Amino acid sequence: MTWSNSRNKVLSERAQAVIPMGMYGHQSVMLLPDDYPQFFQRAEGAHLWDVDGNRYVDFMCGYGPNLFGYGNDVIDAAYSERMRAGDTMTGPGEAMVELAEAMVAQVSHADWAMFCKNGTDATTMAMMVARNHTGRKTIVLARGAYHGAAPWCTPLKKGVTPSDRANQIFYDYNDVESLEAAVRKAGDDLAAIFASPIKHDTFVDQESPTVEYARRARELCDERGALLIVDDVRAGFRLARDCSWSLVGVKPDLSSWGKAIANGHPISALLGADVCRMAAGTIYVTGSYWFSTAPMAASLATLKLIRETDYLERTQALGQRLRSGLDEVAGRHGFALRQTGPAEMPLIMVDDDPTLAKGYFWNQALIKRGVYFHPWHNMFICAAMTEGDIDFSLEAADDAFKLLKAAGPLEAPTKLAFMHQMLEA
């Protein structure tokens, strides 16, 4: 079938009339290459169909939630069964206790669990628990790290006041001296150090935490009686069957979770250690749908697959196949890729491409060949992908590099200038 986008255009125009800017948030295609579809019709396994019927191997996985494949039978059956029995009721169901038990059993640093809806809910609760526990205000965070989209943390400052960002000090990820300086600056007011499990910032090379950095963060918290928070919303259960910092042997006091924990059904979580159980139990946080049982049943089914399948080794092997295949394909056409981050959560950018012009061209060519890559955000491999999906994507990448070579010099994408303007405003 020939790629086309007429239905997407019609819908985008209708959207312009009733949704500000036609779309908002992380799934807006406003900053993506021109032909990225905004609206989708269907999803199954590792594939996505847009409203014009074009099929994609989807390397975004819903920006993280899709771990076991879209429409996973076992997980969705658990959701449906529980939905029929009673989902959003006047109180929680037995599944809430079972899920808290299952999460505490799965995540080695955790003694208790609280459930919520957004990743932002979980990071905000972590901040509140740390402040309640310590009676202090200052949080120390890595510059450029994403912890959600509430006024205290959203990447853009529009609609945000200076007070919303008070009591925050920044450090550079993996830079021990910079972390120590931030902690010194916090003085006797340090409530918590926030850390992403890996550096998965947009637009820049991804980095795994060094053992030195992670250990020092733990030590500094211990010395000061502050809490260590790992924000595992995006990477949780994608790098390990435990908190991602189990890979560097460091246990946080608090960790935030979301996305993959119910394979796309709406639930997030804050897990914590006994040290701050009382502080967690005395903040007032809640939401209309936080105690709904169907997403909890789906999360229990997801955790069972996490425990009992080789999904992790499988996504790692598929990611490696993609990584080495892409390097070979790129080299064949005289290009190089900057492939960073874990293979199962890769960021893939074209090397020697400061304006992203090559990357935008290459990604746009991939979209038209049925491969949904992202030019500046980390991607995700799901367990429903096959070697065939990877090989299909490598062939598309080969075609796309051919076109890129033929295209010659390219202009910088104007969309990104708009974004930089927004970030600076």
Next chain:
Amino acid sequence: MTWSNSRNKVLSERAQAVIPMGMYGHQSVMLLPDDYPQFFQRAEGAHLWDVDGNRYVDFMCGYGPNLFGYGNDVIDAAYSERMRAGDTMTGPGEAMVELAEAMVAQVSHADWAMFCKNGTDATTMAMMVARNHTGRKTIVLARGAYHGAAPWCTPLKKGVTPSDRANQIFYDYNDVESLEAAVRKAGDDLAAIFASPIKHDTFVDQESPTVEYARRARELCDERGALLIVDDVRAGFRLARDCSWSLVGVKPDLSSWGKAIANGHPISALLGADVCRMAAGTIYVTGSYWFSTAPMAASLATLKLIRETDYLERTQALGQRLRSGLDEVAGRHGFALRQTGPAEMPLIMVDDDPTLAKGYFWNQALIKRGVYFHPWHNMFICAAMTEGDIDFSLEAADDAFKLLKAAGPLEAPTKLAFMHQMLEA
């Protein structure tokens, strides 16, 4: 069947081990009479079964979401169909555009819609849009009104810093002089006035807005170039098939929605007028599950029922039947009730009961007779209730008053002392 609670006790003990305080948020029974069940097994129509199999006529309706009955066939079929096709994908589906169109068509002040998950998301976005639109910081809010559980608005101050609450000035609901004084105090920094659609604060008599107060709020915003925000999360579509302030003829610039808009499926919304469309389109807000299509399909089905059924007249008539029946039953035993708020969203407290001792005793007796009432939070009537459910509840109320009369003088519930301590901390 005899009422029992052994399973609930076992689960509550397990919960204590893995959830701080065993439960948190608005559905915690910590501040309710002793025998209120914490965990539920099943819900259908207007009824709820706890984990011990006790059935209740549920007057809390999930604290608002249940408008057309738990497990409503039409709404849940729309959810399931859409879930099978693709729910949380890498972008939204056509349903997002359709739902924005449907909400704008339904709510007369609205020109655009944004969707989110929590009611708190929608109120926080309203605040951000107002600040972005005006370039000012100060928001004016009614003292004691609930607008969510983020640091800027949560009712308890644990884990909250003074900066989180900066730029807030309070007025008394329905008190025009107090509103004017707050606006004067905001000076040239007024970004928005927040108003609940009705005064539905806990523990106190409910009040409908006076036309004078609502009109004055509108005027003050117009005079100052500020935005008027009606927080319709709890009452939306329960009092009118439009924004609740359509009943007093006042159009806000922004309104927040949630709960009943998808009959319990997880979605909330911010609706706005053209005046602040650009400001809404340039804040950065988002969430992992905000663009999931299944809740949007469920909301479309719910809106169809809102348009095409007599649910509103029906819940009002059932509420009136309950109200007059209860007055009669109470009088029969020499008691009086303070029944306030709209009949379909009633707050029912025992009169001459400053410590709530009578109310706690009476509600506890009702629970054991299969009627789930709340002693200090407004309740909800759903369209799946029948006259039989109301009459069953009236009989239970009759029994409960008999017991209350026989009980003689009662001690104040100690739980409430704990709450007052928390509120003052």
